Amino acid sequence: MKIVVLVKQVPDSGAERTLKSDDFTVDRGSASNVINEMDEYAIEEALRIKEAQGGEVTILTVGPDGATESIRKALSMGPDAAVHVVDGAIAGSDAVQTSAVLAAALGTLEWDLVLCGAEATDGRVQVIPHMLAERLGVPALTGARKLTIDGDSRTIERQTDEGYEVVRADGKAVVSVWDTINEPRYPSFKGIMAAKKKPVTTLSLADLGLAPDTVGLANAYSAVVSAAPRPARQAGTRVTDEGEGGVQLVEFLAVEKFV
Known part of the structure:
Protein backbone atom coordinates (compact mmCIF):
# COMPACT_ATOMS: atom_id res chain seq x y z
CA MET A 1 0.00 0.00 0.00
CA LYS A 2 1.24 3.46 -0.90
CA ILE A 3 0.44 5.95 1.85
CA VAL A 4 0.95 9.72 1.76
CA VAL A 5 1.02 11.58 5.07
CA LEU A 6 0.36 15.32 5.09
CA VAL A 7 2.73 17.15 7.42
CA LYS A 8 2.62 20.83 8.29
CA GLN A 9 5.30 22.86 10.01
CA VAL A 10 3.73 25.09 12.67
CA PRO A 11 4.90 27.37 15.49
CA ASP A 12 5.47 25.41 18.69
CA SER A 13 2.22 25.52 20.68
CA GLY A 14 4.28 25.47 23.89
CA ALA A 15 5.87 28.83 23.07
CA GLU A 16 4.44 32.29 22.50
CA ARG A 17 2.86 32.69 19.07
CA THR A 18 2.17 36.02 17.39
CA LEU A 19 0.64 37.46 14.25
CA LYS A 20 2.40 39.89 11.94
CA SER A 21 1.21 43.45 12.45
CA ASP A 22 0.90 44.24 8.73
CA ASP A 23 -1.19 41.34 7.39
CA PHE A 24 -2.16 39.37 10.53
CA THR A 25 -0.65 36.13 9.25
CA VAL A 26 1.24 33.86 11.65
CA ASP A 27 4.74 35.17 12.33
CA ARG A 28 6.67 32.01 11.55
CA GLY A 29 10.03 33.74 11.30
CA SER A 30 10.17 34.59 15.00
CA ALA A 31 8.71 31.28 16.19
CA SER A 32 10.19 27.93 17.09
CA ASN A 33 8.69 25.79 14.32
CA VAL A 34 7.90 22.09 14.72
CA ILE A 35 5.84 19.34 13.12
CA ASN A 36 2.15 19.83 13.78
CA GLU A 37 1.44 17.54 16.74
CA MET A 38 -1.55 15.75 15.17
CA ASP A 39 0.51 14.91 12.08
CA GLU A 40 2.90 12.84 14.19
CA TYR A 41 -0.01 10.53 15.01
CA ALA A 42 -0.80 10.26 11.30
CA ILE A 43 2.84 9.35 10.59
CA GLU A 44 2.78 6.69 13.28
CA GLU A 45 -0.44 5.19 11.94
CA ALA A 46 1.02 5.06 8.42
CA LEU A 47 4.13 3.30 9.70
CA ARG A 48 2.06 0.74 11.58
CA ILE A 49 0.08 -0.05 8.43
CA LYS A 50 3.30 -0.39 6.46
CA GLU A 51 4.81 -2.70 9.07
CA ALA A 52 1.69 -4.89 9.05
CA GLN A 53 0.97 -4.94 5.32
CA GLY A 54 4.05 -3.63 3.53
CA GLY A 55 4.22 -0.69 1.16
CA GLU A 56 5.67 2.81 1.15
CA VAL A 57 5.10 5.94 3.21
CA THR A 58 5.69 9.37 1.67
CA ILE A 59 5.60 12.70 3.51
CA LEU A 60 3.94 15.63 1.70
CA THR A 61 4.55 19.17 2.93
CA VAL A 62 3.57 22.59 1.60
CA GLY A 63 5.73 25.24 3.21
CA PRO A 64 8.73 27.56 3.01
CA ASP A 65 12.37 26.51 2.70
CA GLY A 66 12.63 26.19 6.48
CA ALA A 67 10.07 23.37 6.46
CA THR A 68 12.88 20.99 5.41
CA GLU A 69 13.77 20.74 9.10
CA SER A 70 10.37 19.28 9.91
CA ILE A 71 10.53 17.05 6.83
CA ARG A 72 13.77 15.46 8.04
CA LYS A 73 12.28 15.04 11.51
CA ALA A 74 9.31 13.25 9.97
CA LEU A 75 11.57 11.05 7.86
CA SER A 76 13.58 10.11 10.93
CA MET A 77 10.48 8.39 12.32
CA GLY A 78 10.55 5.91 9.44
CA PRO A 79 8.83 7.10 6.22
CA ASP A 80 10.59 6.35 2.93
CA ALA A 81 10.58 9.67 1.07
CA ALA A 82 9.14 13.17 1.04
CA VAL A 83 7.71 15.75 -1.34
CA HIS A 84 8.12 19.44 -0.49
CA VAL A 85 6.01 22.01 -2.34
CA VAL A 86 7.77 25.33 -1.91
CA ASP A 87 7.01 28.55 -3.77
CA GLY A 88 7.05 32.11 -2.50
CA ALA A 89 3.66 32.79 -4.08
CA ILE A 90 1.99 30.33 -1.68
CA ALA A 91 2.67 32.46 1.42
CA GLY A 92 -0.56 33.55 3.10
CA SER A 93 -2.74 31.00 1.32
CA ASP A 94 -5.92 29.95 3.08
CA ALA A 95 -7.37 26.45 3.41
CA VAL A 96 -9.15 26.57 0.04
CA GLN A 97 -5.94 27.41 -1.79
CA THR A 98 -3.80 25.02 0.26
CA SER A 99 -6.15 22.13 -0.50
CA ALA A 100 -5.78 22.90 -4.22
CA VAL A 101 -1.99 22.80 -3.95
CA LEU A 102 -2.09 19.53 -2.00
CA ALA A 103 -4.46 17.96 -4.53
CA ALA A 104 -2.18 18.97 -7.40
CA ALA A 105 0.85 17.55 -5.58
CA LEU A 106 -0.96 14.26 -4.94
CA GLY A 107 -1.62 14.16 -8.66
CA THR A 108 2.11 13.67 -9.19
CA LEU A 109 2.21 10.65 -6.84
CA GLU A 110 0.89 7.12 -6.75
CA TRP A 111 -1.14 6.62 -3.59
CA ASP A 112 -3.82 4.45 -2.05
CA LEU A 113 -4.40 6.31 1.20
CA VAL A 114 -3.85 9.86 2.47
CA LEU A 115 -3.39 10.30 6.22
CA CYS A 116 -3.26 13.58 8.12
CA GLY A 117 -3.90 15.12 11.51
CA ALA A 118 -7.46 16.21 12.25
CA GLU A 119 -6.31 19.81 12.71
CA ALA A 120 -3.24 22.05 12.67
CA THR A 121 -2.41 23.87 15.90
CA ASP A 122 -1.89 27.20 14.14
CA GLY A 123 -5.18 27.50 12.24
CA ARG A 124 -7.41 24.86 13.92
CA VAL A 125 -10.03 25.05 11.15
CA GLN A 126 -10.24 21.25 10.62
CA VAL A 127 -11.33 21.59 6.97
CA ILE A 128 -8.32 20.50 4.91
CA PRO A 129 -9.18 16.75 4.98
CA HIS A 130 -12.73 17.45 3.76
CA MET A 131 -11.67 19.95 1.09
CA LEU A 132 -8.90 17.68 -0.15
CA ALA A 133 -11.18 14.64 -0.39
CA GLU A 134 -13.70 16.70 -2.34
CA ARG A 135 -11.05 17.85 -4.80
CA LEU A 136 -9.74 14.30 -5.22
CA GLY A 137 -13.20 12.78 -5.54
CA VAL A 138 -12.61 10.25 -2.75
CA PRO A 139 -14.29 9.60 0.63
CA ALA A 140 -13.26 11.61 3.69
CA LEU A 141 -13.01 9.51 6.85
CA THR A 142 -12.36 12.19 9.43
CA GLY A 143 -11.64 12.36 13.14
CA ALA A 144 -10.50 8.75 13.49
CA ARG A 145 -9.67 7.29 16.88
CA LYS A 146 -9.11 3.91 15.24
CA LEU A 147 -8.33 2.86 11.66
CA THR A 148 -8.65 -0.65 10.24
CA ILE A 149 -7.41 -1.65 6.79
CA ASP A 150 -8.88 -4.87 5.40
CA GLY A 151 -8.02 -5.43 1.76
CA ASP A 152 -9.62 -2.56 -0.16
CA SER A 153 -11.77 -1.51 2.80
CA ARG A 154 -10.93 1.33 5.20
CA THR A 155 -12.93 1.55 8.44
CA ILE A 156 -12.63 4.17 11.17
CA GLU A 157 -14.16 4.73 14.59
CA ARG A 158 -15.04 8.37 15.21
CA GLN A 159 -15.64 9.61 18.76
CA THR A 160 -18.96 11.38 19.44
CA ASP A 161 -20.67 12.79 22.53
CA GLU A 162 -22.90 9.72 22.67
CA GLY A 163 -20.24 7.08 21.95
CA TYR A 164 -18.60 6.49 18.59
CA GLU A 165 -19.50 6.08 14.93
CA VAL A 166 -18.17 3.44 12.55
CA VAL A 167 -17.52 4.79 9.05
CA ARG A 168 -16.31 2.65 6.14
CA ALA A 169 -15.18 3.32 2.59
CA ASP A 170 -13.65 1.24 -0.17
CA GLY A 171 -10.66 2.21 -2.29
CA LYS A 172 -8.78 5.46 -2.03
CA ALA A 173 -9.64 7.73 0.89
CA VAL A 174 -8.47 10.68 2.97
CA VAL A 175 -8.29 9.81 6.68
CA SER A 176 -7.69 12.34 9.45
CA VAL A 177 -6.77 11.21 12.95
CA TRP A 178 -6.89 12.49 16.52
CA ASP A 179 -4.25 11.96 19.18
CA THR A 180 -6.27 9.09 20.67
CA ILE A 181 -5.38 6.74 17.81
CA ASN A 182 -1.85 5.73 18.90
CA GLU A 183 1.36 6.84 20.58
CA PRO A 184 3.97 8.17 18.11
CA ARG A 185 7.42 6.64 18.28
CA TYR A 186 10.56 8.62 19.02
CA PRO A 187 13.12 8.78 16.20
CA SER A 188 16.10 6.53 16.88
CA PHE A 189 19.68 7.59 16.24
CA LYS A 190 19.71 5.19 13.30
CA GLY A 191 16.52 6.76 11.99
CA ILE A 192 17.93 10.28 12.32
CA MET A 193 21.04 9.34 10.36
CA ALA A 194 19.04 7.46 7.71
CA ALA A 195 16.72 10.46 7.22
CA LYS A 196 19.62 12.49 5.85
CA LYS A 197 19.87 10.15 2.86
CA LYS A 198 16.18 9.70 2.09
CA PRO A 199 14.94 11.37 -1.12
CA ALA A 206 4.92 25.63 -12.13
CA ASP A 207 5.70 21.95 -11.63
CA LEU A 208 2.11 21.44 -10.48
CA GLY A 209 0.58 23.47 -13.30
CA LEU A 210 -0.83 26.08 -10.92
CA ALA A 211 -0.75 29.82 -11.60
CA PRO A 212 0.71 32.11 -8.91
CA ASP A 213 -2.41 34.31 -8.98
CA THR A 214 -4.55 31.43 -7.69
CA VAL A 215 -2.76 31.28 -4.33
CA GLY A 216 -1.30 33.62 -1.74
CA LEU A 217 -2.69 36.17 0.68
CA ALA A 218 -3.85 38.61 -1.99
CA ASN A 219 -6.02 35.93 -3.59
CA ALA A 220 -7.23 34.19 -0.44
CA TYR A 221 -10.93 33.50 0.09
CA SER A 222 -10.63 34.36 3.78
CA ALA A 223 -8.42 36.67 5.82
CA VAL A 224 -7.93 38.01 9.33
CA VAL A 225 -9.00 41.66 9.26
CA SER A 226 -8.01 42.62 12.81
CA ALA A 227 -6.32 41.16 15.86
CA ALA A 228 -5.46 42.27 19.38
CA PRO A 229 -3.39 40.74 22.18
CA ARG A 230 -5.24 38.78 24.82
CA PRO A 231 -6.19 41.17 27.63
CA ALA A 232 -4.34 40.83 30.89
CA ARG A 233 -6.05 38.69 33.50
CA GLN A 234 -8.12 40.78 35.89
CA ALA A 235 -8.34 40.25 39.63
CA GLY A 236 -11.30 38.10 40.67
CA THR A 237 -14.23 39.19 42.81
CA ARG A 238 -13.74 38.36 46.49
CA VAL A 239 -16.71 37.70 48.69
CA THR A 240 -16.14 38.23 52.43
CA ASP A 241 -18.65 36.30 54.46
CA GLU A 242 -19.99 38.52 57.23
CA GLY A 243 -23.31 36.74 57.39
CA GLU A 244 -24.42 37.51 53.85
CA GLY A 245 -21.75 35.57 51.95
CA GLY A 246 -24.20 33.09 50.49
CA VAL A 247 -26.46 35.85 49.19
CA GLN A 248 -23.52 37.74 47.66
CA LEU A 249 -22.30 34.57 45.98
CA VAL A 250 -25.70 33.83 44.44
CA GLU A 251 -26.03 37.43 43.27
CA PHE A 252 -22.59 37.24 41.64
CA LEU A 253 -23.45 33.97 39.90
CA ALA A 254 -26.74 35.47 38.70
CA VAL A 255 -24.98 38.50 37.21
CA GLU A 256 -22.57 36.18 35.40
CA LYS A 257 -25.58 34.11 34.24
CA PHE A 258 -24.41 30.90 35.91
CA VAL A 259 -27.71 30.58 37.75
Whole structure:
Protein backbone atom coordinates (compact mmCIF):
# COMPACT_ATOMS: atom_id res chain seq x y z
CA MET A 1 0.00 0.00 0.00
CA LYS A 2 1.24 3.46 -0.90
CA ILE A 3 0.44 5.95 1.85
CA VAL A 4 0.95 9.72 1.76
CA VAL A 5 1.02 11.58 5.07
CA LEU A 6 0.36 15.32 5.09
CA VAL A 7 2.73 17.15 7.42
CA LYS A 8 2.62 20.83 8.29
CA GLN A 9 5.30 22.86 10.01
CA VAL A 10 3.73 25.09 12.67
CA PRO A 11 4.90 27.37 15.49
CA ASP A 12 5.47 25.41 18.69
CA SER A 13 2.22 25.52 20.68
CA GLY A 14 4.28 25.47 23.89
CA ALA A 15 5.87 28.83 23.07
CA GLU A 16 4.44 32.29 22.50
CA ARG A 17 2.86 32.69 19.07
CA THR A 18 2.17 36.02 17.39
CA LEU A 19 0.64 37.46 14.25
CA LYS A 20 2.40 39.89 11.94
CA SER A 21 1.21 43.45 12.45
CA ASP A 22 0.90 44.24 8.73
CA ASP A 23 -1.19 41.34 7.39
CA PHE A 24 -2.16 39.37 10.53
CA THR A 25 -0.65 36.13 9.25
CA VAL A 26 1.24 33.86 11.65
CA ASP A 27 4.74 35.17 12.33
CA ARG A 28 6.67 32.01 11.55
CA GLY A 29 10.03 33.74 11.30
CA SER A 30 10.17 34.59 15.00
CA ALA A 31 8.71 31.28 16.19
CA SER A 32 10.19 27.93 17.09
CA ASN A 33 8.69 25.79 14.32
CA VAL A 34 7.90 22.09 14.72
CA ILE A 35 5.84 19.34 13.12
CA ASN A 36 2.15 19.83 13.78
CA GLU A 37 1.44 17.54 16.74
CA MET A 38 -1.55 15.75 15.17
CA ASP A 39 0.51 14.91 12.08
CA GLU A 40 2.90 12.84 14.19
CA TYR A 41 -0.01 10.53 15.01
CA ALA A 42 -0.80 10.26 11.30
CA ILE A 43 2.84 9.35 10.59
CA GLU A 44 2.78 6.69 13.28
CA GLU A 45 -0.44 5.19 11.94
CA ALA A 46 1.02 5.06 8.42
CA LEU A 47 4.13 3.30 9.70
CA ARG A 48 2.06 0.74 11.58
CA ILE A 49 0.08 -0.05 8.43
CA LYS A 50 3.30 -0.39 6.46
CA GLU A 51 4.81 -2.70 9.07
CA ALA A 52 1.69 -4.89 9.05
CA GLN A 53 0.97 -4.94 5.32
CA GLY A 54 4.05 -3.63 3.53
CA GLY A 55 4.22 -0.69 1.16
CA GLU A 56 5.67 2.81 1.15
CA VAL A 57 5.10 5.94 3.21
CA THR A 58 5.69 9.37 1.67
CA ILE A 59 5.60 12.70 3.51
CA LEU A 60 3.94 15.63 1.70
CA THR A 61 4.55 19.17 2.93
CA VAL A 62 3.57 22.59 1.60
CA GLY A 63 5.73 25.24 3.21
CA PRO A 64 8.73 27.56 3.01
CA ASP A 65 12.37 26.51 2.70
CA GLY A 66 12.63 26.19 6.48
CA ALA A 67 10.07 23.37 6.46
CA THR A 68 12.88 20.99 5.41
CA GLU A 69 13.77 20.74 9.10
CA SER A 70 10.37 19.28 9.91
CA ILE A 71 10.53 17.05 6.83
CA ARG A 72 13.77 15.46 8.04
CA LYS A 73 12.28 15.04 11.51
CA ALA A 74 9.31 13.25 9.97
CA LEU A 75 11.57 11.05 7.86
CA SER A 76 13.58 10.11 10.93
CA MET A 77 10.48 8.39 12.32
CA GLY A 78 10.55 5.91 9.44
CA PRO A 79 8.83 7.10 6.22
CA ASP A 80 10.59 6.35 2.93
CA ALA A 81 10.58 9.67 1.07
CA ALA A 82 9.14 13.17 1.04
CA VAL A 83 7.71 15.75 -1.34
CA HIS A 84 8.12 19.44 -0.49
CA VAL A 85 6.01 22.01 -2.34
CA VAL A 86 7.77 25.33 -1.91
CA ASP A 87 7.01 28.55 -3.77
CA GLY A 88 7.05 32.11 -2.50
CA ALA A 89 3.66 32.79 -4.08
CA ILE A 90 1.99 30.33 -1.68
CA ALA A 91 2.67 32.46 1.42
CA GLY A 92 -0.56 33.55 3.10
CA SER A 93 -2.74 31.00 1.32
CA ASP A 94 -5.92 29.95 3.08
CA ALA A 95 -7.37 26.45 3.41
CA VAL A 96 -9.15 26.57 0.04
CA GLN A 97 -5.94 27.41 -1.79
CA THR A 98 -3.80 25.02 0.26
CA SER A 99 -6.15 22.13 -0.50
CA ALA A 100 -5.78 22.90 -4.22
CA VAL A 101 -1.99 22.80 -3.95
CA LEU A 102 -2.09 19.53 -2.00
CA ALA A 103 -4.46 17.96 -4.53
CA ALA A 104 -2.18 18.97 -7.40
CA ALA A 105 0.85 17.55 -5.58
CA LEU A 106 -0.96 14.26 -4.94
CA GLY A 107 -1.62 14.16 -8.66
CA THR A 108 2.11 13.67 -9.19
CA LEU A 109 2.21 10.65 -6.84
CA GLU A 110 0.89 7.12 -6.75
CA TRP A 111 -1.14 6.62 -3.59
CA ASP A 112 -3.82 4.45 -2.05
CA LEU A 113 -4.40 6.31 1.20
CA VAL A 114 -3.85 9.86 2.47
CA LEU A 115 -3.39 10.30 6.22
CA CYS A 116 -3.26 13.58 8.12
CA GLY A 117 -3.90 15.12 11.51
CA ALA A 118 -7.46 16.21 12.25
CA GLU A 119 -6.31 19.81 12.71
CA ALA A 120 -3.24 22.05 12.67
CA THR A 121 -2.41 23.87 15.90
CA ASP A 122 -1.89 27.20 14.14
CA GLY A 123 -5.18 27.50 12.24
CA ARG A 124 -7.41 24.86 13.92
CA VAL A 125 -10.03 25.05 11.15
CA GLN A 126 -10.24 21.25 10.62
CA VAL A 127 -11.33 21.59 6.97
CA ILE A 128 -8.32 20.50 4.91
CA PRO A 129 -9.18 16.75 4.98
CA HIS A 130 -12.73 17.45 3.76
CA MET A 131 -11.67 19.95 1.09
CA LEU A 132 -8.90 17.68 -0.15
CA ALA A 133 -11.18 14.64 -0.39
CA GLU A 134 -13.70 16.70 -2.34
CA ARG A 135 -11.05 17.85 -4.80
CA LEU A 136 -9.74 14.30 -5.22
CA GLY A 137 -13.20 12.78 -5.54
CA VAL A 138 -12.61 10.25 -2.75
CA PRO A 139 -14.29 9.60 0.63
CA ALA A 140 -13.26 11.61 3.69
CA LEU A 141 -13.01 9.51 6.85
CA THR A 142 -12.36 12.19 9.43
CA GLY A 143 -11.64 12.36 13.14
CA ALA A 144 -10.50 8.75 13.49
CA ARG A 145 -9.67 7.29 16.88
CA LYS A 146 -9.11 3.91 15.24
CA LEU A 147 -8.33 2.86 11.66
CA THR A 148 -8.65 -0.65 10.24
CA ILE A 149 -7.41 -1.65 6.79
CA ASP A 150 -8.88 -4.87 5.40
CA GLY A 151 -8.02 -5.43 1.76
CA ASP A 152 -9.62 -2.56 -0.16
CA SER A 153 -11.77 -1.51 2.80
CA ARG A 154 -10.93 1.33 5.20
CA THR A 155 -12.93 1.55 8.44
CA ILE A 156 -12.63 4.17 11.17
CA GLU A 157 -14.16 4.73 14.59
CA ARG A 158 -15.04 8.37 15.21
CA GLN A 159 -15.64 9.61 18.76
CA THR A 160 -18.96 11.38 19.44
CA ASP A 161 -20.67 12.79 22.53
CA GLU A 162 -22.90 9.72 22.67
CA GLY A 163 -20.24 7.08 21.95
CA TYR A 164 -18.60 6.49 18.59
CA GLU A 165 -19.50 6.08 14.93
CA VAL A 166 -18.17 3.44 12.55
CA VAL A 167 -17.52 4.79 9.05
CA ARG A 168 -16.31 2.65 6.14
CA ALA A 169 -15.18 3.32 2.59
CA ASP A 170 -13.65 1.24 -0.17
CA GLY A 171 -10.66 2.21 -2.29
CA LYS A 172 -8.78 5.46 -2.03
CA ALA A 173 -9.64 7.73 0.89
CA VAL A 174 -8.47 10.68 2.97
CA VAL A 175 -8.29 9.81 6.68
CA SER A 176 -7.69 12.34 9.45
CA VAL A 177 -6.77 11.21 12.95
CA TRP A 178 -6.89 12.49 16.52
CA ASP A 179 -4.25 11.96 19.18
CA THR A 180 -6.27 9.09 20.67
CA ILE A 181 -5.38 6.74 17.81
CA ASN A 182 -1.85 5.73 18.90
CA GLU A 183 1.36 6.84 20.58
CA PRO A 184 3.97 8.17 18.11
CA ARG A 185 7.42 6.64 18.28
CA TYR A 186 10.56 8.62 19.02
CA PRO A 187 13.12 8.78 16.20
CA SER A 188 16.10 6.53 16.88
CA PHE A 189 19.68 7.59 16.24
CA LYS A 190 19.71 5.19 13.30
CA GLY A 191 16.52 6.76 11.99
CA ILE A 192 17.93 10.28 12.32
CA MET A 193 21.04 9.34 10.36
CA ALA A 194 19.04 7.46 7.71
CA ALA A 195 16.72 10.46 7.22
CA LYS A 196 19.62 12.49 5.85
CA LYS A 197 19.87 10.15 2.86
CA LYS A 198 16.18 9.70 2.09
CA PRO A 199 14.94 11.37 -1.12
CA VAL A 200 13.10 14.69 -0.86
CA THR A 201 11.49 15.93 -4.08
CA THR A 202 10.98 19.69 -4.34
CA LEU A 203 8.09 20.99 -6.45
CA SER A 204 7.07 24.52 -7.41
CA LEU A 205 3.69 25.85 -8.54
CA ALA A 206 4.92 25.63 -12.13
CA ASP A 207 5.70 21.95 -11.63
CA LEU A 208 2.11 21.44 -10.48
CA GLY A 209 0.58 23.47 -13.30
CA LEU A 210 -0.83 26.08 -10.92
CA ALA A 211 -0.75 29.82 -11.60
CA PRO A 212 0.71 32.11 -8.91
CA ASP A 213 -2.41 34.31 -8.98
CA THR A 214 -4.55 31.43 -7.69
CA VAL A 215 -2.76 31.28 -4.33
CA GLY A 216 -1.30 33.62 -1.74
CA LEU A 217 -2.69 36.17 0.68
CA ALA A 218 -3.85 38.61 -1.99
CA ASN A 219 -6.02 35.93 -3.59
CA ALA A 220 -7.23 34.19 -0.44
CA TYR A 221 -10.93 33.50 0.09
CA SER A 222 -10.63 34.36 3.78
CA ALA A 223 -8.42 36.67 5.82
CA VAL A 224 -7.93 38.01 9.33
CA VAL A 225 -9.00 41.66 9.26
CA SER A 226 -8.01 42.62 12.81
CA ALA A 227 -6.32 41.16 15.86
CA ALA A 228 -5.46 42.27 19.38
CA PRO A 229 -3.39 40.74 22.18
CA ARG A 230 -5.24 38.78 24.82
CA PRO A 231 -6.19 41.17 27.63
CA ALA A 232 -4.34 40.83 30.89
CA ARG A 233 -6.05 38.69 33.50
CA GLN A 234 -8.12 40.78 35.89
CA ALA A 235 -8.34 40.25 39.63
CA GLY A 236 -11.30 38.10 40.67
CA THR A 237 -14.23 39.19 42.81
CA ARG A 238 -13.74 38.36 46.49
CA VAL A 239 -16.71 37.70 48.69
CA THR A 240 -16.14 38.23 52.43
CA ASP A 241 -18.65 36.30 54.46
CA GLU A 242 -19.99 38.52 57.23
CA GLY A 243 -23.31 36.74 57.39
CA GLU A 244 -24.42 37.51 53.85
CA GLY A 245 -21.75 35.57 51.95
CA GLY A 246 -24.20 33.09 50.49
CA VAL A 247 -26.46 35.85 49.19
CA GLN A 248 -23.52 37.74 47.66
CA LEU A 249 -22.30 34.57 45.98
CA VAL A 250 -25.70 33.83 44.44
CA GLU A 251 -26.03 37.43 43.27
CA PHE A 252 -22.59 37.24 41.64
CA LEU A 253 -23.45 33.97 39.90
CA ALA A 254 -26.74 35.47 38.70
CA VAL A 255 -24.98 38.50 37.21
CA GLU A 256 -22.57 36.18 35.40
CA LYS A 257 -25.58 34.11 34.24
CA PHE A 258 -24.41 30.90 35.91
CA VAL A 259 -27.71 30.58 37.75
